[in-house]
Amino acid sequence: MVNSLFRALSHPIRREIVERLAAGPATVGEVSGDFAVSKPAISKHLKVLEESGVLSRVIDGRTHVLSLETEALAEATEWMVRQRAIWTRLFDVVEDHLREEQG
Numbered sequence: 001m002v003n004s005l006f007r008a009l010s011h012p013i014r015r016e017i018v019e020r021l022a023a024g025p026a027t028v029g030e031v032s033g034d035f036a037v038s039k040p041a042i043s044k045h046l047k048v049l050e051e052s053g054v055l056s057r058v059i060d061g062r063t064h065v066l067s068l069e070t071e072a073l074a075e076a077t078e079w080m081v082r083q084r085a086i087w088t089r090l091f092d093v094v095e096d097h098l099r100e101e102q103g
Contacts, residue, residue: 005076008052013037014045018054021068028064 009015013035020031032042046066049055053072058065 002076002079004052005054005072008048008054009076011045011048013042014049014054017045017049017066018068018073021055021066025065025067028066031066 009018017031020026028046035042046055050057053069055066056069058067
């Protein structure tokens with residue numbers, strides 16, 4: 001799941017859509033109105049975000065309302081926190097080794 005999430009967030013337009021939805025649910029038009037890309041391109045970006053679980057869509061007639069799914073983002077956050085802890089420990093070991101070499 002984390003891999004598909006990072007893939008989904010790898011494109012700047014998709015990251016911008018996520019940032020816009022952080023303010024709350026919005027229609028497709030509200031989220032994507034000022035991007036300089038075609039409607040089919042926006043649809044593809046939204047599909048990637050939906051498939052990765054980052055956003056959900058509720059259809060009411062012709063209105064499509066998008067919402068951010070924070071659970072998917074929480075999983076990525078947990079992964080990054082674990083990675084940061086690992087790398088911090090590794091850098092601490094290297095730092096200790098270099099101090100011993102200098103001392």
